[in-house]
Amino acid sequence: MLLAIDIGNTNMEFGVFSGNEIIASFRLVTNRDITSDEIGLFTSQFFQENSLDRRDISDIVIASVVPQVMYSITNAVKKYFYNKVPLIVGDNLPFDIVNCYDNPRDVGADRLVAAIAAYKKYGGPLIVVDFGTATTFDAIGPAGEYLGGAIYPGIKISMDALFTKAAKLPRVELVRPASVIGRNTVTSLQSGAVNGYVGAVRNIVSLMKREMGGDVRVVATGGLAKLVGDETDIFLAIDRSLMLDGLYLLYESYQKKQGRMAP
Known part of the structure; x- marks a missing residue:
C-alpha cells in the first residue's frame, strides 16, 4: 500500500x-x-x-x-x-510534466500535481480551478504541458479580511442566501461573498479559455469547490481527490522508470 x-x-x-x-x-x-x-x-x-x-x-x-x-x-x-x-515531490520524486513557467521552480507543487492528475483523468486542454487558501487557475495544454495560470485570494481569506478591517461586520457562514438582495447584514455578506466569487471565477475562466482557444475543459477541486460549483455550470467535474490521485500517478510513473511496479 x-x-x-x-x-x-x-x-x-x-x-x-x-x-x-x-x-x-x-x-x-x-x-x-x-x-x-x-x-x-x-x-x-x-x-x-x-x-x-x-x-x-x-x-x-x-x-x-x-x-x-x-x-x-x-x-x-x-x-x-x-x-x-x-x-x-520536487526533491527525490521528480515532476513528470513539461513546465512552461518563466521560472519553473516558482510553481507550487500542489498546482503541478493537480495538473498531472487532471490531464490524466480528463484530457486536455483544460483549466484546473483549485479552491484552497488561495484559488488557483491552472492552464494545461493539449499535450499535458503546464502553461501557467492565475492566483486569486481565497473566499475565506477575503471574508476574514473584511471581518478584520470592518469593525461592525460579523463573521458569517459561507452559504448562498435565498436572494441576491440581502435583507440583513448576514445575508448581504453571504450574497456578496458567494455571488461575487462565482462571478470572479466565471470571468477568469472565460478569459483563460479565450486565450487558450478551442474546446477547453474545466475541472474544480479543493475544499470549497462544491460551494462555487453548485452555482455555475462551467465545471466538467468537481474532483475532491485530484491531489491524492496526482501523487499516486507521479509515484506510479517513478516506479515504472525504476523498473518496479507500484504497490
Missing part, C-alpha cells in the same frame, strides 16, 4: 492507496508548530480505527507548499512507519 500526503496551507490530507484506489483518507489542520509525535499519533489512531496496519505501507509520497512542516512530517514518517524514507 501507498501513503500519499498533501500538505497545503490550510489542511494536510493523508490518503491510503491499495493499487490505484484510495481506501481511506483523513485531514489535519496545517499547524506549522505541530510535532512529529503529534502527526504520528494522529496517523496511528487513524490506521487503527480503519483496521489498517502501518507495516503494510510500502512507500510514502509527500507534496508540500509549507516548508515549515516538512521536518516534523518526515521525522514522523521515519519514526512511525518503520524508518521509511519518503519520496518528496
Whole structure:
C-alpha cells in the first residue's frame, strides 16, 4: 500500500492507496508548530480505527507548499512507519510534466500535481480551478504541458479580511442566501461573498479559455469547490481527490522508470 500526503496551507490530507484506489483518507489542520509525535499519533489512531496496519505501507509520497512542516512530517514518517524514507515531490520524486513557467521552480507543487492528475483523468486542454487558501487557475495544454495560470485570494481569506478591517461586520457562514438582495447584514455578506466569487471565477475562466482557444475543459477541486460549483455550470467535474490521485500517478510513473511496479 501507498501513503500519499498533501500538505497545503490550510489542511494536510493523508490518503491510503491499495493499487490505484484510495481506501481511506483523513485531514489535519496545517499547524506549522505541530510535532512529529503529534502527526504520528494522529496517523496511528487513524490506521487503527480503519483496521489498517502501518507495516503494510510500502512507500510514502509527500507534496508540500509549507516548508515549515516538512521536518516534523518526515521525522514522523521515519519514526512511525518503520524508518521509511519518503519520496518528496520536487526533491527525490521528480515532476513528470513539461513546465512552461518563466521560472519553473516558482510553481507550487500542489498546482503541478493537480495538473498531472487532471490531464490524466480528463484530457486536455483544460483549466484546473483549485479552491484552497488561495484559488488557483491552472492552464494545461493539449499535450499535458503546464502553461501557467492565475492566483486569486481565497473566499475565506477575503471574508476574514473584511471581518478584520470592518469593525461592525460579523463573521458569517459561507452559504448562498435565498436572494441576491440581502435583507440583513448576514445575508448581504453571504450574497456578496458567494455571488461575487462565482462571478470572479466565471470571468477568469472565460478569459483563460479565450486565450487558450478551442474546446477547453474545466475541472474544480479543493475544499470549497462544491460551494462555487453548485452555482455555475462551467465545471466538467468537481474532483475532491485530484491531489491524492496526482501523487499516486507521479509515484506510479517513478516506479515504472525504476523498473518496479507500484504497490
